[in-house]
Amino acid sequence: DIQMTQSPSSLSASAGDRVTITCRASQGISNYLAWYQQKPGKSPTLLIYAASTLQSGVPSRFSGSGSGTDFTLTISSLQPEDVATYFCQKYDTVPWTFGQGTKVEIK
Amino acid sequence: EVQLLESGGDFVQPGGSLRLSCAASGFTFSSYAMTWVRQAPGKGLEWVSSISDNGGSRYYADSVKGRFTISRDNSKNTLYLQMNSLGAEDTAIYYCAKRFSNVVVLPGNYFDSWGQGTLVTVSS
Numbered sequence: 001d002i003q004m005t006q007s008p009s010s011l012s013a014s015a016g017d018r019v020t021i022t023c024r025a026s027q028g029i030s031n032y033l034a035w036y037q038q039k040p041g042k043s044p045t046l047l048i049y050a051a052s053t054l055q056s057g058v059p060s061r062f063s064g065s066g067s068g069t070d071f072t073l074t075i076s077s078l079q080p081e082d083v084a085t086y087f088c089q090k091y092d093t094v095p096w097t098f099g100q101g102t103k104v105e106i107k
Numbered sequence: 108e109v110q111l112l113e114s115g116g117d118f119v120q121p122g123g124s125l126r127l128s129c130a131a132s133g134f135t136f137s138s139y140a141m142t143w144v145r146q147a148p149g150k151g152l153e154w155v156s157s158i159s160d161n162g163g164s165r166y167y168a169d170s171v172k173g174r175f176t177i178s179r180d181n182s183k184n185t186l187y188l189q190m191n192s193l194g195a196e197d198t199a200i201y202y203c204a205k206r207f208s209n210v211v212v213l214p215g216n217y218f219d220s221w222g223q224g225t226l227v228t229v230s231s
Contacts, residue, residue, distance in 0.1 A: 034217040091215040
């Protein structure tokens with residue numbers, strides 16, 4: 001099975017900072033990569049699919065890139081409401097595996 | 108508006124059984140594949156099981172294969188997860204989630220709507 005590895009596992013940044021989270025697949029998955037945001041105590045919500053396509057309603061400060069095995073999620077200017085854990089997910093074939101998550105905090 | 112409402116979570120002893128339900132509304136339930144994802148306390152997300160729109164195809168994570176059964180009743184707009192031989196490792200919040208598209212030929216399975224989750228605790 002393909003493994004999904006995120007880094008870092010957590011980060012702390014100041015409001016307004018640019019934040020980048022990496023997700024690496026153990027084998028190529030083309031662009032079949034989604035990103036989710038999970039705020040504390042809440043259910044996950046879809047941010048990005050097809051590696052770089054923003055889900056409707058998601059602020060434009062979020063962006064995604066990558067293809068094959070290496071992907072990134074970028075928050076161009078971190079806002080207090082972005083405090084959350086972010087998960088990547090491969091969705092090409094079974095099993096539809098998630099990364100272990102990256103917790104984002106505000107300094 | 109899509110709504111997914113899970114229920115059935117409870118405290119159960121090791122070796123016990125439980126059936127979770129997910130009541131769906133706000134979309135044509137019978138046209139969408141559905142999925143269960145779980146999250147152990149303080150941990151990440153784990154895909155558990157998925158079922159096609161008509162129930163003809165079912166998929167399971169290795170960790171639950173042979174113990175869990177996913178099913179659906181399209182006449183009741185409800186998704187189910189029957190969980191048997193439960194162990195402490197099954198303790199988690201269980202979410203139901205809707206596939207992004209009802210177009211079956213589109214490849215892939217990601218989730219554009221999630222329920223609020225139901226907590227399953229397995230302990231003696």
